[in-house]
Amino acid sequence: MRSAALLLLPLAAGLAQRPDVILDEAKVPAYTLPDVLGPVRSPKAWPARREQILELYRTEVFGRSPGRPANQIFTVEAVDQAALGGRAVRKLVTISFGAGPQMHMLLYLPAGKPAAPVFLGLSFAGNQTVCNDPGVPLAEEWVRDRDTKQMVKRTAPESSRGSRASQWQLDAILEHGYGLATIYYGDIEPDFDGGMKYGVRPLFFRPGQTEPAADDWAAIGAWAWGLSRAMDYLETDRGVDARHVAVFGHSRLGKTALWAGAQDTRFAMVISNESGEGGASISRRDFGERTTDLNTHFPHWFCLNFRQYNGREDQMPFDSHFLLALTAPRALYIASAEGDLESDPRGEFLAAVNASPVWELLGKPGIGTDRMPAVHQPIMHTVAYHIRAGKHDVTAYDWTQYLKFADIQWGPARRNGRSR
Ligand code: GCU
Numbered sequence: 427m428r429s430a431a432l433l434l435l436p437l438a439a440g441l442a443q444r445p446d447v448i449l450d451e452a453k454v455p456a457y458t459l460p461d462v463l464g465p466v467r468s469p470k471a472w473p474a475r476r477e478q479i480l481e482l483y484r485t486e487v488f489g490r491s492p493g494r495p496a497n498q499i500f501t502v503e504a505v506d507q508a509a510l511g512g513r514a515v516r517k518l519v520t521i522s523f524g525a526g527p528q529m530h531m532l533l534y535l536p537a538g539k540p541a542a543p544v545f546l547g548l549s550f551a552g553n554q555t556v557c558n559d560p561g562v563p564l565a566e567e568w569v570r571d572r573d574t575k576q577m578v579k580r581t582a583p584e585s586s587r588g589s590r591a592s593q594w595q596l597d598a599i600l601e602h603g604y605g606l607a608t609i610y611y612g613d614i615e616p617d618f619d620g621g622m623k624y625g626v627r628p629l630f631f632r633p634g635q636t637e638p639a640a641d642d643w644a645a646i647g648a649w650a651w652g653l654s655r656a657m658d659y660l661e662t663d664r665g666v667d668a669r670h671v672a673v674f675g676h677s678r679l680g681k682t683a684l685w686a687g688a689q690d691t692r693f694a695m696v697i698s699n700e701s702g703e704g705g706a707s708i709s710r711r712d713f714g715e716r717t718t719d720l721n722t723h724f725p726h727w728f729c730l731n732f733r734q735y736n737g738r739e740d741q742m743p744f745d746s747h748f749l750l751a752l753t754a755p756r757a758l759y760i761a762s763a764e765g766d767l768e769s770d771p772r773g774e775f776l777a778a779v780n781a782s783p784v785w786e787l788l789g790k791p792g793i794g795t796d797r798m799p800a801v802h803q804p805i806m807h808t809v810a811y812h813i814r815a816g817k818h819d820v821t822a823y824d825w826t827q828y829l830k831f832a833d834i835q836w837g838p839a840r841r842n843g844r845s846r
Contacts, residue, residue: 441715441768448713449767457710459780460744462751469788472754479748480688486744487704488685489643489729491651492630497524500659506561513537514600515665516561521655526629529613529652532562534596535605535665543670543836544605545697545828546656548649548679549594551586552610557596558588568612568624577616593676595825602829605666607656611679614652615645619726626651640730646704647729649679650686657692670694670836672757674828676820677769678727681705688752695757695835697828699820702769704728706760706777708746709739714768746773747780750809754781755788757835759810761824764801765817772798778811785809806831 441447448454466475484490501520509516514534521529532553535542549556552565565582599606611617615625622628627638627648638644643651653673661668672695675683680701687696698706703715704727718736720727735742750758760778762771775798782792791807799805804812804827814823 441719447716447768448711451713451772454711454713457740459708459710459747460742462747462781463783463787466787472784472787476752479744480752482744483685483688483749483752485641485729486731486735486742487728487749488647488650489638489731490641491643491647491689494655494658495523495629498522498655498658499524500662504561508537509534509561510557510559510596510600513597516559517663517665518563519659521659523626523629527567527613527615527624527626529609529655530563530565531607531609531656531659532556533605533607533660533663533666534600536600536603539603541665541667542603542605543667543672543832544607544660545599545672545674545832546607546653546660546693547594547674547676548611548614548653548682549590549608550611550676550679551590552582552612553608554582554587555590556588556594556606556608557591560587562587565610565612568610568616577612577618577621592822593820595822598822598825598829602833604829604832607660607666609652609656611649611652611682615648617645617678617726619724621645622726638730642729644729645724645726646678646682646685649682650689653682653686654690654692657690661692668692670832672697672828672832674699676700677702677818678724681727684749684753687756687758688749691756693756695759695832696753697759697761698774699761699824700763700766700769700774700818701760702766702774705769705774706746706750707770707773708776708780709735709742709773710745711770711773711776712739713770713773715770745780746777750777750781751784754784755790755808757808757810757831759828759831761811761827762813763818764813764815769818771813775799775811775813778809782809804830806834808835 503518506516517533519531569582660666673693674697676699680698687693778793785792793809
């Protein structure tokens with residue numbers, strides 16, 4: 427992402443320069459991964475094991491989230507049947523919960539097609555950044571100040587329209603017969619330490635509660651919850667094929683997409699773009715960013731219990747392959763970038779490898795190899811992986827692969843817009 431890259435540069439550069447940060451494969455310590463299947467030998471036994479792993483992730487990593495609130499309301503604010511020069515139907519939908527923050531969903535569906543599969547993802551800087559469309563309201567609540575890099579309460583500038591278009595590739599998505607649904611993550615909770623009070627979490631505090639308990643959800647949990655609430659809406663929209671919704675996210679929002687997909691099996695596909703530490707990459711490798719870095723620089727992202735693993739990744743009763751396995755037997759795509767060493771591309775690949783026995787147990791092909799592919803040589807089974815050239819970002823190359831993967835998983839018929 428362009429401005430997140432800007433924003434994160436000082437931190438990233440800091441990490442790379444620190445002498446104790448491992449960015450060299452030869453320095454990765456020897457480690458033993460816990461076995462994702464444990465004692466499980468039959469598909470029938472998997473759901474109980476899955477629940478155990480989910481519970482580990484709830485108590486130790488992301489915290490416990492509430493479910494769908496009873497007072498959730500969907501308001502379709504506007505529908506344009508001929509948006510983007512007639513190529514798309516554009517819907518603006520507000521999802522609200524009585525009091526408090528509202529989520530503003532932007533939904534594009536391919537024009538003239540019956541129920542379309544949809545890619546759903548949170549954005550870093552507002553709906554208006556996804557493509558240059560004057561019909562999209564500017565994000566109003568929070569924006570990141572260009573100079574201070576702090577989140578401030580202010581309407582996003584007009585100049586931000588389409589500023590992240592390269593990361594969404596909306597034209598290609600529509601051409602493949604798919605839709606795109608997006609929500610600004612700041613609508614759910616603004617991303618800074620102390621942002622909690624402006625987001626959805628306080629709506630669920632117990633009487634008298636002001637701070638999260640050690641296993642209460644944190645910001646990533648809140649963002650993932652928002653994705654499930656978006657899915658609640660998508661299930662009601664007749665223009666959407668809700669049985670084929672892919673949840674997508676980049677970086678911290680890739681961690682979020684993995685957690686959303688892990689908890690909510692309505693997502694038929696999960697796409698993690700460079701989610702790195704606390705996402706797809708194996709923590710025990712100690713390569714690149716580490717648990718302590720996450721909990722220090724982003725203390726609001728993970729539940730408080732996660733801090734016990736600072737510098738003690740080898741004590742985790744899980745590792746990231748457990749998180750990935752929670753998507754099985756659904757479709758999973760893990761993507762890395764060669765220049766994004768801090769996310770540990772090899773660690774992301776190895777998580778896919780070590781999660782794959784679960785797909786195989788459930789009768790689906792896992793990643794199928796333990797040899798990391800070369801740059802631009804995607805592997806696409808039910809578990810997919812690629813590493814591309816370049817830096818931490820989402821690019822046209824990434825989307826080309828995700829669209830191809832969706833076509834393979836969901837059938838070429840959908841590309842022509844034919845319904846099932
Ligand atoms: C920081 C953070 C990463 C995260 C990334 C992002 O670099 O250290 O864990 O993935 O931000 O969200 O861009």
